[in-house]
Amino acid sequence: MKLSSTMQAVVEYMRKHGNEIHRHPGGFWAHKEWNQYSSGGSFGTSSVHALVTRKVAEYCDWQQHRRGDGRFPICARLAPAHDAERGGS
Secondary structure, eight states: OOOOHHHHOOOOHHHHTTEEEEEEEEEEEEOOOOTSSSSSSBOOOHHHHHHHHHTTTEEEEEOOOSSSSSSSEEEEEEOOHHHHHHHHH
């Protein structure tokens, strides 16, 4: 499956950071210790969601909305099959 250059960048970023990416306030996705003053980039929700819909990644943790009317994803990891095909664990 062909991934956009942004999706490929997210996958490579995840590989460099333990095969996971985490949601931060404002909807920014980056490694767990990232903050707005960190060096290095972050990614938008739509890029991470695109990887999940293509089964390249999967959501692995959720948080309850403050209003109590649902949950939203706060962590995604590379799907085992995708990681294995690239030589991951």
